[in-house]
Amino acid sequence: xxxxFLLFIAVALLSVSSALASPPTTQPSGTITGKVTAAGDVPxxxxxxxxxxxxxxxxxxxxxxxxxxxxxxAKFAPxxxxxxxxxxxNFLNDEDKMIEHNxxxxxxxxxxxxxxxPAGQSRSVTFDKPGPVFLxxxxxxxxDGVVYVSPTPFFSRVNSDGTYRIENVPQGKWIVTTWQRRRxxxxxxxxxxxxxxxxxxxxxxxxxK
Amino acid sequence: xxxxxxxxxxxxxxxxQTTPPLAPGRADLVVHVLAQPKTGAQPPPQxxxxxxxxxxxxxxxxxxxxxxxxxxxxxxxxxxxxxxELKNRNPVTVDINPSKTVSGVRHVASVGxxxxxxxxxxxxxxxxSVSDGNDFDFESVPAGGQVNYTARSAGLVExxxxxxxxxxxxxxxxxxxxxxLTRSGETFQFDNLPPGQYRxxxxxxxxxGSRETVTLTPGHVTDTSIDVSVNSLPKVSGAR
Numbered sequence: 001x002x003x004x005f006l007l008f009i010a011v012a013l014l015s016v017s018s019a020l021a022s023p024p025t026t027q028p029s030g031t032i033t034g035k036v037t038a039a040g041d042v043p044x045x046x047x048x049x050x051x052x053x054x055x056x057x058x059x060x061x062x063x064x065x066x067x068x069x070x071x072x073x074a075k076f077a078p079x080x081x082x083x084x085x086x087x088x089x090n091f092l093n094d095e096d097k098m099i100e101h102n103x104x105x106x107x108x109x110x111x112x113x114x115x116x117x118p119a120g121q122s123r124s125v126t127f128d129k130p131g132p133v134f135l136x137x138x139x140x141x142x143x144d145g146v147v148y149v150s151p152t153p154f155f156s157r158v159n160s161d162g163t164y165r166i167e168n169v170p171q172g173k174w175i176v177t178t179w180q181r182r183r184x185x186x187x188x189x190x191x192x193x194x195x196x197x198x199x200x201x202x203x204x205x206x207x208x209k
Numbered sequence: 210x211x212x213x214x215x216x217x218x219x220x221x222x223x224x225x226q227t228t229p230p231l232a233p234g235r236a237d238l239v240v241h242v243l244a245q246p247k248t249g250a251q252p253p254p255q256x257x258x259x260x261x262x263x264x265x266x267x268x269x270x271x272x273x274x275x276x277x278x279x280x281x282x283x284x285x286x287x288x289x290x291x292x293x294e295l296k297n298r299n300p301v302t303v304d305i306n307p308s309k310t311v312s313g314v315r316h317v318a319s320v321g322x323x324x325x326x327x328x329x330x331x332x333x334x335x336x337x338s339v340s341d342g343n344d345f346d347f348e349s350v351p352a353g354g355q356v357n358y359t360a361r362s363a364g365l366v367e368x369x370x371x372x373x374x375x376x377x378x379x380x381x382x383x384x385x386x387x388x389x390l391t392r393s394g395e396t397f398q399f400d401n402l403p404p405g406q407y408r409x410x411x412x413x414x415x416x417x418g419s420r421e422t423v424t425l426t427p428g429h430v431t432d433t434s435i436d437v438s439v440n441s442l443p444k445v446s447g448a449r
Binding site: 074141183 | 247249270271272273274275335337339340344346367369415416417440442443445
C-alpha cells in the first residue's frame with residue numbers, strides 16, 4: 001500500500017466526516033403564496049398565516065435576533081407582532097416623558113409581569129410556547145397588543161387584500177393554518193407539499209361553520 | 210325558625226339591611242371582591258405631569274385603569290367533590306343589536322343553562338359564535354325574534370352577527386350554577402348552598418383571577434374575599 005493511497009484514504013475520510021458534521025449551507029426550499037377570503041366585508045389585516053409540520057417531533061431553530069415592541073404614546077407598536085417559538089421580544093419603554101409602563105400577559109401561552117420600568121429602559125421575554133399572547137399595561141387602560149408565537153419560523157402577516165407569501169420554506173409536507181386576532185370565523189387549515197425551487201399556492205376560505 | 214323569620218320580616222319592613230335566614234342544613238357565603246393595582250403604582254387621580262395642562266378630564270391614550278371600580282370580574286363556586294345540577298334557573302336573556310356597541314363581558318351563564326338570544330335590531334340577523342366549545346349558527350333571526358342556545362362548555366363566548374363592524378357580545382360561561390358578574394369593591398352573597406368544600410374562582414378578561422378553597426358548614430355564613438391583581442403573575446428577572 002503506497003503513501004499516495006493512504007493519503008487518498010485520509011482525505012476521503014476527512015471529506016466524509018466534515019460532510020456529516022456540518023449541515024448543508026443551502027437547504028432546498030420553496031415558496032407558499034395564497035389568498036385568504038371570508039364571507040362579508042371583513043378586514044383581514046390583523047391576521048396571521050403560519051406553517052406547522054405534520055411531524056410534531058420536527059424542531060426549528062428560532063431566529064437569534066430579538067424583535068422589538070415599542071410602547072410610545074401608551075401604544076404597543078406593532079400592535080400585532082409575529083415571532084417564532086423560542087424567539088425573544090424586547091419591550092422598550094421609549095416614551096419621551098417620565099412615564100412608567102407595566103407590560104404583562106395572563107395568556108396560557110405565556111404568563112409574565114415585566115414590572116414597572118421608566119422611559120429609556122427595556123425588558124425582554126422569550127416565548128417558548130406557540131399561540132397568541134395578549135399584552136396589556138397594568139397602568140394604562142387602552143394599551144393592548146398581541147404577540148403571535150408561530151410554531152415554526154415560517155409565517156406571514158396577511159395583507160389587507162387577503163394575500164400572503166411565505167418564503168424559504170424547506171421542501172416537504174406542511175400544514176398552512178390561519179389565526180385571526182379578532183376571530184369572526186373558524187380558523188382554516190390546508191395541507192401542502194413544497195418542492196425545491198417551486199411556488200405552491202394555498203388559498204384559504206374562512207367560514208362561520 | 211318562625212322567630213327568625215319574624216325578626217327578618219320586621220327588619221325588612223323597617224328597611225334595615227339584613228340577610229334572609231339560612232335554610233335548615235344549608236350554608237351561605239359572603240364574598241368581598243377587590244381588584245388591586247400593581248404594587249407601587251400610583252392611583253389614577255395622580256395626574257401625569259405632562260397632562261396637567263390644560264388638565265383634560267380624559268387622559269386619552271394615557272388614561273389609567275381604575276382598580277377601585279374595575280368591572281367584568283366573574284366569580285363562581287365549584288363543589289370540590291360532587292357534580293352540581295341546574296335547578297329551575299331562569300334563562301339568561303341577551304339582546305343582540307349590531308348598531309349598539311357594548312364592549313366587554315356583560316352577562317354570565319352556566320354550563321347546561323339555556324341562553325335566550327334576542328334580536329333587538331330592526332332587521333333580520335345571523336347570530337352565531339365560533340368560540341371554542343360553544344360554536345353555533347342561527348342563520349336568520351327576524352327582528353324582535355329570539356333563539357335559544359344551551360352553553361356546552363365553560364369559558365368566554367363571543368356572539369357575532371353578520372355586521373362585520375359590530376363589537377361581539379361577550380358572555381362568560383362558568384362550570385357551575387353559582388356564578389356572579391361583579392366588580393371591585395362589591396360584596397355579594399351565594400345563598401342556600403349545600404355544605405361542603407368548594408373552590409371559589411375568579412376570572413377577568415385581562416388580569417389573573419384567583420382560586421381558593423372554602424369550607425361551608427351547615428347553618429353558618431362564611432365570609433371571604435378575593436383579589437384580582439397583576440401581582441400574582443410570574444415576574445421576569447429584574448422586575449419589581
